[in-house]
């Protein structure tokens with residue numbers, strides 16, 4: 001391709017790092033890439049995300065820039081993408097996911113189990129808050145927002161005893177060594193799509209759709225499609241108290257997809273926890289089945305209960 005490819009990115013450290021990683025992947029395929037900054041409502045407005053129209057606040061400005069031809073492609077954290085496809089926007093690549101787990105960054109190197117009763121643990125995520133409450137450790141869950149640096153700063157300053165963050169974000173910012181524990185998904189299931197990147201471009205830019213599809217990882221795509229199908233079936237948004245984690249593993253008869261999911265009441269006192277498995281090619285079907293079973297068990301009503 002002879003043109004220079006313009007990669008639209010938000011200005012945050014995590015967004016520019018993720019875009020930089022993808023820019024390198026595209027350059028490795030032999031193409032020229034330049035980064036173009038685009039600001040979004042989620043960056044400008046510092047209020048609680050849940051009051052900002054919920055899903056997609058970080059996403060729509062980049063999609064507008066794509067559709068208006070100001071940029072050629074964009075990188076999102078997959079977990080921030082609404083489950084409904086956008087008109088004119090293609091998702092040619094979901095690169096290989098590395099760490100999907102949440103991590104704890106606590107004072108004095110503490111793990112979750114070592115935090116004393118009454119410890120102040122910060123998170124802005126209803127999913128993380130509900131799962132923290134559900135552990136029954138007597139933690140005081142404090143609502144916070146801000147970028148990774150701001151959140152960790154509240155532990156460094158002594159304002160909080162710990163915060164919970166996506167491990168992938170810390171790894172990408174080269175701050176993985178600040179995590180004091182990677183949380184076992186048995187205790188803390190991640191958000192659907194957590195840790196995976198989504199690369200978007202215009203559907204009608206068929207040349208670029210084809211080029212970017214070289215960066216797609218089929219196993220990661222199957223896993224996150226399944227996780228997001230649970231979310232869609234439960235008609236929940238990215239800020240719902242819902243965790244889901246799927247993996248493609250080698251079984252006796254070839255590849256199998258496994259998924260675990262949990263829906264919680266806001267205060268974590270009630271949970272619907274279920275799992276399913278099947279063939280990776282049936283990721284949508286597996287996610288729909290699991291979501292339907294969770295609905296039948298009352299998951300939708302649970303998630304509406306306040307914190």
Ligand SMILES: NCc1[nH]cc(CCC(=O)O)c1CC(=O)O
Pocket residue numbers: 077078079080164165166168169193194195196197
């Ligand atoms: N909610 C914002 C957000 N969107 C994606 C990530 C981390 C990177 C990822 O999950 O891929 C984060 C930060 C966090 O949850 O700690």
